[in-house]
Amino acid sequence: FEESYYSPEEKAVEYKENLNWLFTLKKYIRNTAEGYENSIIPFPTLLTMNVENANASIDVFYAQSWGLVHFLLNSSDNAYNRVLWDSIKILSPENDRKNNEVAIIKDAFEWVGKNxxxxxxxxxxxxxxxxxxLVEDGMDYYSENDLSMAERTFINAxxxxxxxxxxxxxxxxxxxxxxxxxxxEYYxxxxxxxxxxxxxxxxxLGVNAYADNRFEEAVDSLVSSFKDDPDFYGEKSVALMVQMDKEQPGFVPTYLETLGVSQAEIEAALSAF
Incomplete structure (x- = not known):
């Protein structure tokens, strides 16, 4: 529940899955596959590590422990779900940590094939x-014009x-x-x-407003684009304003004046096209 938060508007706790450990764990899994030293901890070792050893490898210990619980809790294989519930059931306040570990490995994990x-x-x-x-996948879907999958993927992101x-x-x-x-426009x-x-x-935003026939809003946004990036999007913004001026002669220069753009700047920009 680390990422969950209270929403005053909804007057309820909003659950947000905590996957802060995932990137680190994937890195260690790649290291293991490629034979590097910084690899995941063997599970028999992970299940019996003391505090000192865990702290010495805290990055991988933290990530792999989170990953293990996530796997046991959410795996589609009921046998792995059972490992988690059996482990919780086996824990006893009367046993010390060592005896609890031995009992869990013996009674909950022992029957699971290690490999x-x-x-x-x-x-x-x-x-x-x-x-x-997810962002990379969404961009790929968008470039392939699969807008439905792109939208779903970006929302998941x-x-x-x-x-x-x-x-x-x-x-x-x-x-x-x-x-x-x-x-x-909202997004x-x-x-x-x-x-x-x-x-x-x-x-x-300017292109969007132009397509929706909201010329004043289009010019507002295009001027902002021009001011922020005059070398690239400034030119594209002016080109679109030139097109708008062809459709409504005189509108763009007049409206630019109301935005505080000087007549000289207007003429210089329009003359470039």
Missing amino acids: EFSTDFVTYIDRIKTFPD LSLRDNHPVPYYYLGLIYYAERDYMMA YQTAIQMGGEEGITYYA
């Missing part, structure tokens, strides 16, 4: 997606980390492609609030 257990554990962990995994701008930006692109301009604005790159995002 099969390790293989199934690694396979299970490999299938869990980290935030970077936000369930792990809801303060990163990239999923919001791509969700904006997805809704723009589906011509849901208000939802696209673009959220991307900016989360610290996203303003030049590209304001440009996207």
Whole structure:
């Protein structure tokens, strides 16, 4: 429950799965597969480590312990679920740590095949997606024009980390492609609030508003894009404003003046196109 929090609006605890350990554990699993020294701890050792040894390998111990509980709790194989419940049942307050460990290994883990257990554990962990995994997958789906899977993947990414701008930006692109301009605007604005790159995002907001025939809002966003990134998105922003001026002659220069852009700047920008 480390990532869970109380929501005053909902007046309830919002559960958020804690996967902070996952990236580290995947790193150690890769090291194990490639034969590096910094590898995962053998399970017989993990189950019997004392505090001193655990602290000496705290990064992998912490990550692998979390991963083990996650695996036993959520595996689709009921035999592994049973290991967890049997372990909890076996624990006795009358036994010291050592005797509890011996009892758990003997009565809960002993009947599980060690090689099969390790293989199934690694396979299970490999299938869990980290935030970077989900973002990369979402970008791949988007580039393949599989917008439904892209949307689902970016939403899953936000369930792990809801303060990163990239999923919001791509969700904006997805809704723009589906011509849901208000939802696209919501996600673009959220991307900016989360610290996203303003030049590209304001440009996207401008394109979105233009497509929705909201020219004033389009110019507002394009001017912001121009100011943030004049060398690249500034040129693209001006090009779109030129197109808008062709559709509504005189509108863009007049509106730019109300935004405090000088006539000289307007003429210089428009003359470039």
